Amino acid sequence: MNIKIINFQQHGDERGMLVALEEAKEIPFNIRRVYYIYGTAPNVRRGYHAHKKLEQILICISGSCTIYLDDGNITKEIILQEPYEGLYISNGIWREMYDFSENAVLLVLASELYDESDYIRDYQEYIAYSRQNNYMEKEK
DSSP, rough: OOEEEEOEEEEEEEEEEEEOBTTTTBBSOOOEEEEEEEOOOOTOOOEEEEEEEEOEEEEESSOOOOEEEESSEEEEEEEEEETTTTEETTOOOOOEEEEOOOOOOOOOEEEOOOOOGGGEEEHHHHHHHHHHHTTTGOOO
């Protein structure tokens, strides 16, 4: 599964903390889109999709949330709760986000502009796509 936690360098003093993110340094792709999720009601799951091309970095800049990842072979749950920690997710990985704390803000940096044709929103279609494109076999 092509994911990794990235600990961003923090800078701070008595005034507070700062994290700077730059393409080709901390971010392993060109940033084409930025969005954030907030105000998610309790017991709501979001996501339920994979991307054919798009790569992402998820950063919970406030509060916490859990990310469920599935490559058709391996599943993982990762809790994001530090504003200096990002989760890189490559293309071809199913994702769901849940357990948002009351004050959660999930920032997403994306490698591509929004394109509905890049989404796989049906899990069975995702499994077939993963097998066809050898995503699952890469982990063996």
